Amino acid sequence: MAATNDPFQFQEFDEAGNLLEANRDATTISMEDDDTEPQKQRSAAGFPPDADNEDPLDTDDTTELLSGQKKSAPFWTFEYYQKFFDIETHHVKERIFGSVLPWPGRNFIHVYLRRNPDLYGPFWICTTFVFAVAISGNISSFLVHSGKPGYKYTPEFQKVTIAATAIFSYAWFVPLGLWSLLLWRNNKVMSLVTYSFIEIVCVYGYSLSIYIPAVVLSIIPFDWVRWCSIVVALCLSGSVLMMTFWPAVREDHPKMIIAIMAGIVMLNALLAIGCKIYFFGKPIQAPAIDSPPANESIKAASST
Template identity: 55%
Template structure:
């Protein structure tokens, strides 16, 4: 029994002797962080690289969760598949609209607003609102310009709605589709290029068009100088969103290809805004044949004369 007690006492003594050793270990681990501070001094480049990867879209965790977890539950031909793309609240839509109207230099629109939950709700309704804003404002502008002209008979031109819808929705969907395919193609040639998803690119283009809704309403002002100033302001704000979003994705590519890509993006965006202003507002004379009702007196007189003969 004594021997057994001795053994127990020795085990207890060993466990008691471990306490100071563990204290020494704790002291060593406390001193270890003091060895690490020099390392962060050499990490600004690494931290900047991590931020660049976020700007380029290398952190695909949120995207994979959205596209993998939710889309596996339902096939793409079902309504539930597309319902996930409209699962967004008012605060998120408002923040994305605010970010597109007031872009901050150095801030990536996708990383800050879109990547957590890309949606189609905002782009769809922004494009629909812009279509009616341009069509209605174009008709009102044509009416106010000829107000007081007795030879002018106003007829609402509903074809402007279809023309505006074709131009805006084609731009908001076909251009992102082409850009998405181009980034995928360049990603296969240059490993540092990371493509955004098609849904993310559609979100960027859709929300970037919001600034043109109040601009189209103000285009009713019958002053060409004011209209062109408004379109330049809107073009600068929305174009800066596109540049700050897509330049980090292509800047590691060949210099000429990267610059040509950004120039193409800006040219297409400029063509849309200037084309809408020139066609719907600054060229009302193109609509004269459909808005002025010709007097039928000449035809009637000719028929009377022929009947007399």
């Protein structure tokens, strides 16, 4: 039986082979030549291959990473401060414990910051300190005056504003003044250790963390408990500052050493004692209801 032609069976077409055999001098064009020819022309002209297809931004980033030089953003942009809030939680805890429990001879910047200061911890420590001292002061005032005749509790919201102004001014303007002073002294004495402004702000911010439990304990309506908690917090916070900035001034003139270190201690003490006196001072006695004088009561009785 003759085989039937299957329309789906593969068939070889020899027309192209026959044409090539008939005309052996003919040139053929390959699809790969379209890609290789422009590359050869660019290479001959001195251009790198596939230069048009490369992304210039990727090339710049790769070059910066390989060379180790990354362009830094200006200080007035958000990107400049973004890196100071990129920190792990365990690093913040480590720095808080290091500021609460200072160890002799341990520099806070060298041990805990490691040239990687942050503003996340100082910001939230200052914010927590503001609300802690304001709320604790209101609660303390309520506990002292509660039960007295004629007393009506009214929350003192102005304490939040006063606390925020005092604490954030201390945490920013004092480091700014100290950084300017150390920078000026470094130009005079070249052997002094220098700290950046962000590092000094970071140290001052973390040094305030001990005051948060101190003001919470000040709710207890005993003046000696309040003074003890504030004095202990003052000593621990001052120790962190003294041990941190001592290497930066110990090679300076003795008078400048005394002036700088005394200024650091006095400003810290001014903040601590100011919080104690203003927010947890001796309560003002509520005015008693005065009885009318005896002569006025006699006149009132005679008139009736």
